[in-house]
Amino acid sequence: MDNHLKMDFRLADTFTDALARLPAQDQKAVKVSVMDLQLDPSAPGLQMHRITASKDPNFWSARVNRDIRLILHKTGASLLVAYVDHHDAAYAWAERRRIETHPRTGAVQIVEVRERVEEAQPDLARWWTPEEAPLSMVAEAPIRFLFDGLDDEVLLGVGVPEEWLTPVRRTVEDDFFDLAEHLPREAAEALLEYASTGRLQAAVPAAAEANPFEHPDARRRFVAFDNADELAAALEAPWEKWSIFLHPTQREVVARRYNGPAR
Known part of the structure; x- marks a missing residue:
């Protein structure tokens, strides 16, 4: 076995979340x-096939068995295992x-691509632009948006993607947790x-020249493997999140204490 990877190889926490939801037999095949x-x-x-309907040209699928597909993000320098699911659900995710x-x-x-969320959840998007707000609701008591007082620079500073700035500022309390599911986790946690x-x-x-995967927020979501x-x-260790996806300071402590994966 070649112990040196030919490119940066990473697993995403979205992959481990999805893997844990599969039956044991499928999990074994995925590994x-x-x-x-x-x-x-x-x-x-x-x-492997490029997912042509994705907004990201670097998303590919890889076959596990007749029904299960891995979703990969592939560039010339890196390969990220991003997700796994049944065929149609995996493609829809990408x-x-x-x-x-x-x-x-x-x-x-x-x-997440905002327009795809708006298509799937029009009720969630009803407040995102003033003209979309139902007239019956506008006529009621003044609406309190949770983050309306935060400007773009503040929201960008906690990791809110640019296309999600308006939806975040125009989110009402009852919709916050639904909205948070569509945001990067570090942004949702900060909000x-x-x-x-x-x-x-x-x-x-x-x-400016830093590797974006080495940012502390990214290191909580994506794990690189230096060798096979x-x-x-x-892959043989339990997939509990604490053993792999740690806050960067916790990860350094674990690295000092354990020789190999913590079990």
């Missing part, structure tokens, strides 16, 4: 496919998302803290 993918991304058995570097924080994010306490702590911007043995050990 085998992930190892095959790391060893040889060009292996014909993976039957068609609604992009992976991009946030322009202010410098962290790489999985961003929840603000809604609960009135405090908003901006992320530390990365240097490390990946194999992780």
Whole structure:
């Protein structure tokens, strides 16, 4: 086995979340496919196809079995295992998302495409522009938007994607948790803290030349594997989130205490 990866190889927390929802037999097949993918991304058995309906041209699918598909984000320098699900659900997930570097924080994010959310959840989007607000609601008591007082720079500073600035500012309390499901997790966490306490702590911007995957927020969502043995050990370990997806300071402590994956 070649212990050196030919490109940066990462798993996303969206992948481990989805993997945990699959039956045990499918989970086993997925883990085998992930190892095959790391060893040889060009292996014909993976039957990789670009997802042409996605807004992100770097999303690909890879075959696990007749029904299960891996969703990959593939560039010349990196390969990210982003999601896994049954065929149609996996494709739909990729068609609604992009992976991009946030322009202010410098962290790489999985961003839902706003227009796809509006198509799927028109009730959630009813407040996002004034002309969309139902007249019957406008005539009632004044509407309190949770984040209406926060300007673009403040929201960008906590990782809100640019296309989600208006929806965030025009979110009412009853809709917040529905909206938060569509935001990058670091942005949703910061906004929840603000809604609960009135405090908003901006992320530390990365240097212009920094690797967006090395930003502290990104390191909580995406894990890189330096060699094949490390990946194999992780695939055999329990997939509980605490053992892999830690806050950066916690991860450093674990790295000092354990030689190999924590169990």
